[in-house]
Ligand SMILES: O=C(O)CCC(=O)C(=O)O
C-alpha cells in the first residue's frame with residue numbers, strides 16, 4: 001500500500017534543513033549505483049557533515065511518526081541520503097535493491113521519499129509508481145513523505161525546470177510480507193474505531209493484533 005505521511009517535519013526542522021542544504025557537497029548519484037545507466041542525479045556523500053545532520057533530523061522524525069509506525073512496523077531504518085535533481089536529471093524506471101548494504105544488511109521492505117522543497121520550485125520531477133497498467137505520480141509538500149513497498153517499480157520523472165530536493169531512505173519491517181502488514185494495519189484501525197465502550201471487544205482486538213504480530217514477526 002502506498003501512503004502519504006503528513007507533517008513528518010515541522011516548520012523548525014524544515015528551516016534547519018533549509019539552512020544546511022547549501023552546505024551539502026553534492027556529487028554524482030552513481031556513486032552508490034556504479035553500473036546504473038538510468039540514474040542521473042546528485043547525491044550527498046555519506047560522510048558529508050551537512051547530510052549527516054539532515055539524516056539525523058529526518059531519521060528521528062520518520063522513526064517516531066505514528067502513521068509510519070502503524071503502516072511499516074519498522075524494525076530498522078537505513079541511512080538517509082539527500083538527493084538533488086537539476087533540469088535534465090531523472091531516475092528511470094527501476095526497482096530498489098533487495099538488500100541495503102549496512103552491517104547487518106537491511107532488507108528493503110519499504111522505500112521512503114521525504115520531500116524537502118516545494119513542488120512549485122520545479123517542473124517535472126514527479127515520483128511515479130507503476131501499478132499494473134496504471135501510473136500514480138506524486139509531488140508532495142516539504143515535510144511530507146511517500147512510503148511505498150520496495151517491490152514497486154518506480155521512477156523520478158525528468159526535471160524540466162528548477163531543483164527537486166528530497167531525502168530518501170529504506171525500512172526493514174518486522175513483518176516481511178506486505179499482505180500480513182496490511183492486515184495488521186486494518187486491525188489497528190478496527191481497534192481505533194471500536195473505541196473502549198465494549199471492554200471485551202477491546203481485549204479481543206488487542207489480542208488478535210498482538211498474537212498475529214508474534215506469529216509473523218521476524219526475529
Ligand atoms: O527521489 C526519489 O523520490 C526516489 C529516488 C529513488 O527512486 C531511489 O533513489 O531509488
Ligand SMILES: [Fe+2]
Nearest residue numbers: 094095096154
Ligand atoms: Fe528507487
